Amino acid sequence: MVGAGPAGLIASQYLVRAGYKVSIIEEHKSIGRPVSCSGLIGRDFFDHFKQFDFEDSIKNRIDGAKIFLGTDSFELKRKGVSFVVDRAIFDQSLSNGLEVSLDEKFQAFERKNETIFVKTNKRRFNTDLLIGADGPSSRVRAQEFEFNLKHYKGYQVRIKSDLDLDNFVEVHIQRPFFTWIIPEGNGIFRIGTVSNNPKETLGRFLEEREIKSEPIEIQAGVIPVGKGNIYSDKVFLLGDAACQVKPLSGGGVYYGALAAEALANSIISGRYSDYPLQCNKLLGKEISRGLIFRRTYENMTDNEIYKVFNFLKSKKQVLDDSGKFDEHSRTILSLIKDHRSISFLPLIFKAYLRTL
Ligand SMILES: Cc1cc2nc3c(=O)[nH]c(=O)nc-3n(C[C@H](O)[C@H](O)[C@H](O)COP(=O)(O)OP(=O)(O)OC[C@H]3O[C@@H](n4cnc5c(N)ncnc54)[C@H](O)[C@@H]3O)c2cc1C
Structure with missing residues (x-):
């Protein structure tokens, strides 16, 4: 495991529990550092991966978002929609129980x-299988895999401030992504x-x-956004190395974790080529549609x-009721399917045509 x-750690946990010997190599001197993540993870992740104990890493609970375009804004509310974690403690x-060669x-x-x-x-060593879970600029990927991807540069500060956000995140629409303010707790x-x-x-x-x-x-x-082959003759790509991230927000912890579980299952069953099929079933639609929405x-x-923005504002109630933190394209499609959105479709279609 690279x-x-x-x-990489979630896949290793499943494999070690199934009796596999996993050699994990990590280029940094400690696990989880340096941090390059905002640490905002949806509730679905914690519901799905209950067998791991993340309690020490959770810093704050998030109850919604304030979406801004310039100074105009609207609020979406959902209690406990996501949690803010300390990524170093989370990874650690x-x-x-795993042995990692740092x-x-x-x-x-x-x-x-x-x-x-x-x-x-x-050193040099040999192995039966190789997993490249080596992040957005994966060397394993670069050596052999065909990928169509773009790297986006992210930058974040942790700052003490008297901003009055309670448990809400602020999302300021600013392409190519957005600018965020996430309350970590304790005024940070x-x-x-x-x-x-x-x-x-x-x-x-x-x-x-x-x-x-x-x-502070x-x-x-960097955030890798794109698609490519993730399996080739006993060599697998996983997580950011495989671009298993939400194309619209760049969040990758949940998708990478779902793929890690699928990878461990396919190795344990001995059917290695199940891995890309399972990933496609779990994440394929969200990623493919997300890429189209991103280009648009x-x-x-x-x-x-x-x-x-004004359309989304008018659909605030639908978003409050059925918006999904980890399924952006499903959320967008459910908005578009609403019959009152018909007049809005030519606009999206025109913008999409410009991407071709
Ligand atoms: C600014 C920013 C904010 C983000 N915010 C969020 C967020 O709020 N929520 C969310 O879900 N996602 C977020 N992400 C994305 C998230 O950080 C990644 O999707 C996630 O870390 C991917 O996990 P991973 O295990 O695939 O890769 P990584 O976490 O990148 O882990 C890869 C590991 O491989 C090691 N490695 C790399 N190359 C080698 C090598 N050659 N040899 C040995 N080891 C190597 C690295 O040191 C690293 O420890 C953000 C990303 C950025 C850049």
Whole structure:
């Protein structure tokens, strides 16, 4: 297993519990650090992965979102829709009982007959199966896999402030993604954005909001958005390495964890090629449609974005009742299917056509 992030650790937990010997190599000196994540994880994740203990990592409960376009806004409410975690503690709790070789960097692999030879900065060893759970800039992926993907740059600060958000996150629509404010608790906020120059974009945002305090911590990372092959002759890609992220928000912990479970099951059953099939069943539609919605979103004019925002605002009740934190495209489709949305469809279609 290359990479001791949540995806690699969850797959390893299942495999070790089933009696497999898993060698996990991690390039950093400690698990979960440096953090490059906002740590906002939907309730469905915690309901699904009940067998792991995340209690120590949970910092705050989120009860909804305030969505902004400029100064205009509307509020969506759902008690306990998601939780804010300390990603370092979260990852460390997933490593309980596992042996991880730290400070060891995967460099390359080679196949000879039935065996896979792995080269790291410290040694060479052989293995029957290789899993690349080595994050957004996966070396395992780069060596052999065909992928159509784009990397988006994210930048976030943790800051002490007297912002009055209670348990709500703020989402400021700002393409290609959005700018977020997440209350971590104890007067600390995680404020971040994604853009070509996210540090500069965030600086401007903080200035406009007159948020002046010095950051307690700065976190940066990339989000891989795209699609490709995730299995080839006993070598698997998992998590961010496999672009198992929500294309609209970039959140990847839940999708990577679902894929980790599917991967462990396919290895335990001995049917390795089930893995891509299962992932397609679990995540395929959300990711494919999410990619279309992302391209459409990026190609909209400001005026179209304004109309979409007002449309969403008018559908606040539908979003409150049936919006899904981890299934964006299903949420969008249920909005579009509403007969009152017919007049709105040509706008989306026009923006979509511009992406072709
Ligand atoms: C700014 C930002 C904010 C985000 N916010 C959220 C959020 O709020 N919620 C959410 O769900 N997702 C969020 N994400 C995405 C989330 O962080 C990832 O989807 C998630 O961490 C993927 O888990 P993973 O295990 O696949 O990969 P990672 O967590 O990236 O783990 C991969 C591991 O592999 C190791 N590694 C890499 N290369 C090598 C190598 N050559 N040899 C050995 N080890 C190696 C790395 O050190 C790392 O520990 C965010 C991402 C960014 C950039």
